[in-house]
Amino acid sequence: MEWATSKWSEWGLSNLSLKEWIFFVFTTLVLTLALNFMRKFLIKKIDRFAASTDTRIDDMVLRCLHKTSPIFLAILSLVLMAHTFKLHAATLVILDKIGLVALFFQLSGWGKVLITFGLEDYFARRQGHLAVMNGGTYLSTYGAINVTAQFLLFSFLLLLLLDNLGVNITALVTGLGIGGIAIALAVQNILGDIFASLTIILDKPFEAGDFIIVGSMQGTVESVGLKTTRIRSLSGEQWVYPNKQLIESGVQNYKRMSERRIQFGFGLAYDTSIELLGEVPRMVQRIIEKQPKTRFERAHLKGYGESALDYEVVYHVLSSDYGIYMDTQQAINIELLKEFLEKEIDIAFPTRQIIVHQTGGALKDENARLPVRTPQPAH
Numbered sequence: 001m002e003w004a005t006s007k008w009s010e011w012g013l014s015n016l017s018l019k020e021w022i023f024f025v026f027t028t029l030v031l032t033l034a035l036n037f038m039r040k041f042l043i044k045k046i047d048r049f050a051a052s053t054d055t056r057i058d059d060m061v062l063r064c065l066h067k068t069s070p071i072f073l074a075i076l077s078l079v080l081m082a083h084t085f086k087l088h089a090a091t092l093v094i095l096d097k098i099g100l101v102a103l104f105f106q107l108s109g110w111g112k113v114l115i116t117f118g119l120e121d122y123f124a125r126r127q128g129h130l131a132v133m134n135g136g137t138y139l140s141t142y143g144a145i146n147v148t149a150q151f152l153l154f155s156f157l158l159l160l161l162l163d164n165l166g167v168n169i170t171a172l173v174t175g176l177g178i179g180g181i182a183i184a185l186a187v188q189n190i191l192g193d194i195f196a197s198l199t200i201i202l203d204k205p206f207e208a209g210d211f212i213i214v215g216s217m218q219g220t221v222e223s224v225g226l227k228t229t230r231i232r233s234l235s236g237e238q239w240v241y242p243n244k245q246l247i248e249s250g251v252q253n254y255k256r257m258s259e260r261r262i263q264f265g266f267g268l269a270y271d272t273s274i275e276l277l278g279e280v281p282r283m284v285q286r287i288i289e290k291q292p293k294t295r296f297e298r299a300h301l302k303g304y305g306e307s308a309l310d311y312e313v314v315y316h317v318l319s320s321d322y323g324i325y326m327d328t329q330q331a332i333n334i335e336l337l338k339e340f341l342e343k344e345i346d347i348a349f350p351t352r353q354i355i356v357h358q359t360g361g362a363l364k365d366e367n368a369r370l371p372v373r374t375p376q377p378a379h
Contacts, residue, residue, distance in 0.1 A: 028077050031077040031080065043062065067110060068109075075102040100164055108157055111154075115153065196244040205247075210253050212253050219233035259320065261314065267307070267310050267348040268280070280301075281301070283336075284299040287339070297315055298314050
């Protein structure tokens with residue numbers, strides 16, 4: 001009996017009368033019920049408000065309210081009332097430690113909500129709609145970022161909790177650091193691909209559906225995974241590239257091209273008249289400007305080739321579609337050939353000139369030259 005009395009006094013329970021204890025329990029229950037009622041009231045109000053607005057902040061607050069634990073509110077009420085009624089110092093220390101543990105779990109829940117919400121909002125803005133991510137293209141990378149961020153948050157809060165509970169965390173942090181370095185060295189190749197995956201997701205050099213060229217391989221990106229990216233080549237097979245290799249080797253992304261700059265040339269025979277040579281650039285310009293979705297840049301007599309007068313033409317196709325480019329180039333080639341035939345302009349082909357010297361008693365004729373044209377395979 002004396003032991004119980006001494007413990008009752010030590011815990012600070014004997015400094016309140018029975019009436020005060022009843023009032024203490026009553027006010028604690030009332031405060032708990034009031035906080036839970038306020039939580040439910042705010043959830044209903046914000047839920048109606050969020051349905052009529054485009055902002056995402058109210059959605060985030062609503063998720064945090066849903067994640068707020070009634071047990072945390074009950075412990076919070078108990079700690080507040082204990083300090084209000086000024087219980088014994090030893091009792092307050094115990095209740096404060098219980099409150100810290102409850103706060104740790106509650107902060108972990110709120111942090112999880114904020115991390116998930118932030119990542120979803122980021123992917124929704126970058127992808128246009130979250131369904132793109134949920135379709136599987138970026139799901140693995142999204143999950144990796146989410147789990148990693150939550151793990152770091154949980155570790156930080158746990159160390160903070162242990163420090164506030166009086167635990168010496170210096171040795172623990174040192175051990176974790178050494179262990180982390182050892183693990184990182186053991187799986188550095190895997191980590192390199194994972195960080196490269198994060199680079200692809202955040203920096204967006206390409207995404208699913210883009211037509212890219214990597215080295216000598218070209219194809220369409222099918223999916224970006226946590227370690228590898230899968231590309232469907234033009235011949236039909238699937239290529240699997242480590243993400244780190246893609247980032248380091250460089251990628252040509254044709255999907256991002258807004259227009260195509262086209263450069264082509266042709267050669268005219270050397271016996272073409274000067275008047276026609278000057279008219280050809282204007283002819284080319286007129287033919288290109290007749291085509292839809294084109295912008296003419298220049299056409300010039302570039303130089304003197306081995307067997308032709310070389311022209312160079314540059315224009316732009318105002319579309320990234322390869323089919324439109326080929327249709328346009330075909331139309332230009334046909335129109336040019338038609339104009340050349342109408343104006344009797346000869347398109348040059350490779351020729352060679354053979355010089356024959358007459359010897360053996362006959363008079364040498366240095367001017368006797370026989371031009372011979374021999375077709376050469378096109379390059």
